[in-house]
Amino acid sequence: MRNNKGRSFVVIMIVIALSALALRTIINGIINVTSTQNEANAQSTLKLVSAALENYAKNNQGAYPAKFSVLTQSQPQYLDKDYIKQSPVKGYSYNCSRLDAAGYNCHASPVRCKMTGKVNFSVTTGSLLISEDCADKE
Numbered sequence: 476m477r478n479n480k481g482r483s484f485v486v487i488m489i490v491i492a493l494s495a496l497a498l499r500t501i502i503n504g505i506i507n508v509t510s511t512q513n514e515a516n517a518q519s520t521l522k523l524v525s526a527a528l529e530n531y532a533k534n535n536q537g538a539y540p541a542k543f544s545v546l547t548q549s550q551p552q553y554l555d556k557d558y559i560k561q562s563p564v565k566g567y568s569y570n571c572s573r574l575d576a577a578g579y580n581c582h583a584s585p586v587r588c589k590m591t592g593k594v595n596f597s598v599t600t601g602s603l604l605i606s607e608d609c610a611d612k613e
Contacts (some may be wrong), residue, residue, distance in 0.1 A: 505591060513566035513592045517583040518604070520558060520569070527553035528579050538576040539600075544595040566591030585609050 527546050531553050532539045540546060544560070547551040558569040563586045573580040578600030585592030588609035597605045 510585070510590065510592045511567070513585070514594050516565045517567040517569075517585075517592065517594075517596055518606070520564070520567075521581060521583050521596050521598045521604060522602070524554070524558060524569075524581055525579075525598045525604070528581075529602060539574065539579055542577060543571055543574060 492564070524546075528539055531549070533545060540549075544557055547557050558564060559571065564571045566586050567583045569581065569583050570585055571579055571581040580597065580599045582598075583596040585595070593609055594606050595609050599605070
């Protein structure tokens with residue numbers, strides 16, 4: 476009898492170890508899918524912001540707005556929501572470090588690097604989109 480109890484314990488430990496390994500693999504897969512979706516959303520949002528800023532400048536003799544909120548409050552409305560005020564959106568925080576009549580520099584950064592996203596995005600005057608690994612900034 477005693478020998479069977481020892482085997483049962485080993486079997487239970489193997490089942491627990493395999494279950495933990497499977498659970499870790501599933502969770503990593505979910506995190507990767509979510510962060511990939513967040514990155515795609517952040518990139519498209521920055522392209523949308525850039526297009527709104529460029530359209531605003533085209534309609535205002537080449538001058539960009541001094542405040543981001545102008546894009547949502549002007550007529551015509553260039554954006555449907557203020558991404559900076561509503562930040563974070565889908566795992567990314569948005570800000571514009573430079574926004575003046577001469578140009579802009581806006582960023583999207585993951586709330587938690589490697590969890591909500593793996594890439595920082597920046598867009599500058601002329602719709603130049605730049606991406607870099609978020610771990611490079613830490």
